[in-house]
Amino acid sequence: MSGASDRIRHSNAEGRAALIAYLPVGFPSVERSIRAMVAMVDAGADVIEVGIPYSDPVIDGPTNQIAAEAALLAGARVADCFAAVRAVVAAGASAVVMSYYNPLLQYGLEKFAGELAAAGGSGVVLPDLTPDIAQEWLAAAEAHSLDTTFLVAPSSTPERLHMTVAATTGFVYAASLMGVTGERASVGSQAERLVRDSRAAGAHLVCVGLGVTTGAHAREVATYADGVVVGSVLVRCLIDHVNEDQALDALRTKTSELARGVRGES
Amino acid sequence: MTDSLQAATGPYFGDFGGRFVPEALVAALDELADAYDKARVDPAFSSELERLARDYTGRPSIVTEVPRFAAHAGGAHVFLKREDLNHTGSHKINNVLGQALLTKRLGKTRVIAETGAGQHGVAAATAAALMDLECIVYMGEEDTERQRLNVARMRLLGATVVPVKTGSRTLKDAINEAYRDWVANVDTTNYLFGTAAGPHPFPTMVRDFQRVIGLEARAQMLDLGALPDAVVACVGGGSNAIGIFDAFLDDAEVRLIGCEAGGDGVDTGRHAAAIGGGRPGVLHGSRSFILQDADGQTIPSHSISAGLDYPGVGPQHAWLATLGRAEYWSVTDAEAMEAFGLLCRTEGILPAIESAHALAGAMRLGRQLGPDATILVNLSGRGDKDVETAAVYFGLLDGGES
Numbered sequence: 032m033s034g035a036s037d038r039i040r041h042s043n044a045e046g047r048a049a050l051i052a053y054l055p056v057g058f059p060s061v062e063r064s065i066r067a068m069v070a071m072v073d074a075g076a077d078v079i080e081v082g083i084p085y086s087d088p089v090i091d092g093p094t095n096q097i098a099a100e101a102a103l104l105a106g107a108r109v110a111d112c113f114a115a116v117r118a119v120v121a122a123g124a125s126a127v128v129m130s131y132y133n134p135l136l137q138y139g140l141e142k143f144a145g146e147l148a149a150a151g152g153s154g155v156v157l158p159d160l161t162p163d164i165a166q167e168w169l170a171a172a173e174a175h176s177l178d179t180t181f182l183v184a185p186s187s188t189p190e191r192l193h194m195t196v197a198a199t200t201g202f203v204y205a206a207s208l209m210g211v212t213g214e215r216a217s218v219g220s221q222a223e224r225l226v227r228d229s230r231a232a233g234a235h236l237v238c239v240g241l242g243v244t245t246g247a248h249a250r251e252v253a254t255y256a257d258g259v260v261v262g263s264v265l266v267r268c269l270i271d272h273v274n275e276d277q278a279l280d281a282l283r284t285k286t287s288e289l290a291r292g293v294r295g296e297s
Numbered sequence: 298m299t300d301s302l303q304a305a306t307g308p309y310f311g312d313f314g315g316r317f318v319p320e321a322l323v324a325a326l327d328e329l330a331d332a333y334d335k336a337r338v339d340p341a342f343s344s345e346l347e348r349l350a351r352d353y354t355g356r357p358s359i360v361t362e363v364p365r366f367a368a369h370a371g372g373a374h375v376f377l378k379r380e381d382l383n384h385t386g387s388h389k390i391n392n393v394l395g396q397a398l399l400t401k402r403l404g405k406t407r408v409i410a411e412t413g414a415g416q417h418g419v420a421a422a423t424a425a426a427l428m429d430l431e432c433i434v435y436m437g438e439e440d441t442e443r444q445r446l447n448v449a450r451m452r453l454l455g456a457t458v459v460p461v462k463t464g465s466r467t468l469k470d471a472i473n474e475a476y477r478d479w480v481a482n483v484d485t486t487n488y489l490f491g492t493a494a495g496p497h498p499f500p501t502m503v504r505d506f507q508r509v510i511g512l513e514a515r516a517q518m519l520d521l522g523a524l525p526d527a528v529v530a531c532v533g534g535g536s537n538a539i540g541i542f543d544a545f546l547d548d549a550e551v552r553l554i555g556c557e558a559g560g561d562g563v564d565t566g567r568h569a570a571a572i573g574g575g576r577p578g579v580l581h582g583s584r585s586f587i588l589q590d591a592d593g594q595t596i597p598s599h600s601i602s603a604g605l606d607y608p609g610v611g612p613q614h615a616w617l618a619t620l621g622r623a624e625y626w627s628v629t630d631a632e633a634m635e636a637f638g639l640l641c642r643t644e645g646i647l648p649a650i651e652s653a654h655a656l657a658g659a660m661r662l663g664r665q666l667g668p669d670a671t672i673l674v675n676l677s678g679r680g681d682k683d684v685e686t687a688a689v690y691f692g693l694l695d696g697g698e699s
């Protein structure tokens with residue numbers, strides 16, 4: 032039961048949604064980011080989205096931008112994601128990689144897919160690649176039995192929802208609102224409809240992200256989605272606390288709050 | 298090459314172009330592409346655009362022969378296509394009027410734009426004022442400092458200028474920020490993109506709005522006697538260059554030369570020559586040549602000219618380069634500034650530093666070809682915005698010259 036999809040299904044069988052937690056590798060350093068990911072696993076995250084920092088993150092808000100910039104400045108490399116994936120899997124969660132397209136393209140799609148699979152990663156999430164232009168990646172992913180998660184948005188037309196759902200292997204990522212990543216006061220009101228429409232288009236697993244910030248948000252989303260994706264508010268824990276012990280404490284506290292949320296607890 | 302290269306329709310130009318964007322933006326780009334496809338065949342749209350070009354921009358722009366400057370270019374015949382004389386001072390207005398008209402057709406009330414030198418921002422703010430649209434311009438903080446006068450101009454025109462403090466704080470980061478705004482406000486907002494790069498339909502649409510430069514210039518050169526031996530233009534994202542090249546693409550005997558910003562020299566790593574010093578990759582929604590490290594992280598560009606200081610280039614140029622139909626040269630800061638100073642003193646024309654890169658290319662070419670050659674240079678903009686940069690460069694503010 033190492034794949035993210037199995038993990039999400041297993042959570043659903045327990046009568047709850049899965050908690051999918053994002054952190055970029057390399058922030059504030061590779062070692063510390065890996066310890067932070069493991070801390071999130073210990074505190075109840077089911078799946079870790081290992082982010083690859085990118086110089087031009089057009090779909091990310093200020094929090095993730097700050098972390099990506101700092102990670103790159105500190106020397107983070109694409110290949111660092113594999114060590115993070117190994118550590119996450121060893122800690123008992125499953126791992127997917129989240130990356131903008133160009134870093135994967137330059138690494139070599141086939142090479143990347145092979146190394147990710149060898150590290151025990153189960154798939155990738157691609158925020159700036161849509162299925163209509165993803166043939167090359169999909170071939171590499173298929174050759175290494177990796178799942179590919181594409182995003183759907185409130186603006187997706189019914190035709191594009193069908194196309195995206197059909198091309199997705201693993202879970203579909205439904206963006207709760209039209210906007211970039213970041214902490215928010217509430218979860219987008221269009222999320223529930225988008226999950227329903229994605230299911231109607233044939234999706235088996237639909238996870239919701241963008242703006243999920245509190246345990247209460249997670250609880251709300253868990254009532255209609257198979258998984259809850261959280262990123263910026265976790266990154267925030269690492270930005271706000273320079274001291275590593277304090278950062279990990281904050282991260283564990285936040286992750287537990289979210290883990291209770293996906294279980295319908297407060 | 299028997300097929301016409303003119304007016305290629307995209308989304309792909311050979312291996313380049315495409316649309317690599319988050320799903321959330323696809324609907325907006327489809328809507329825009331659709332509106333543009335309808336508008337381009339609608340006589341009402343073309344006649345409105347032609348009216349604005351004539352009565353507002355001041356088209357056609359003239360062609361000026363510059364013999365005193367040409368004496369420094371091997372004595373060749375050098376002609377300038379005077380886009381500097383357009384309202385707002387550069388070719389950018391041609392594109393912006395087209396996109397603002399489209400915005401009206403889409404029923405949207407707000408436009409966003411990125412800007413480097415500020416010329417596209419000024420043009421966007423101008424069109425927004427003319428057509429009663431709210432206008433937000435994203436500009437890298439570093440550029441707001443080196444182009445302060447254009448910031449003030451945009452504000453005078455009623456636009457909101459947002460300094461972008463992330464990343465390298467230049468044009469590429471302003472584009473990122475504009476995309477972020479667009480994703481969140483797509484219902485009311487159209488993105489007026491400033492160059493012939495980015496995701497489909499921008500490379501084709503911007504090229505079409507700039508095609509007028511080459512169509513006019515080709516006819517003007519024929520009136521003057523013959524087609525030129527070469528057409529030279531500066532290349533940032535590539536809109537003024539593709540605008541003047543397009544009409545000549547099928548004239549196989551006319552050399553097309555794009556001058557990229559070589560900064561301190563391509564071998565120093567401090568430059569903005571995406572074709573001359575970059576590799577294929579994906580940036581800002583399309584596949585083209587970009588400046589990037591081994592991991593695909595964008596390398597910040599460097600140029601004395603804010604308008605050329607961009608680590609990517611439009612996909613049609615990448616295609617023309619690999620086909621060998623156009624040549625791409627790199628011109629250093631120092632070469633551009635020499636040409637800048639020369640045009641000022643020999644002809645009384647103060648060019649934009651961007652355009653001075655094309656002038657430097659013409660000097661190099663003229664010296665290679667000699668006095669029989671005829672060279673057409675796209676003078677994409679005027680240098681009023683660059684007076685401070687040039688004055689500092691030449692040491693004119695202390696009362697002395699370097």
Ligand SMILES: Cc1ncc(COP(=O)(O)O)c(C=O)c1O
Nearest residue numbers: 416533534535536537604651678
């Ligand atoms: C006068 C002038 N020329 C050229 C450029 C470069 O843009 P492009 O390559 O799209 O023509 C700019 C950009 O700001 C400009 O202001």
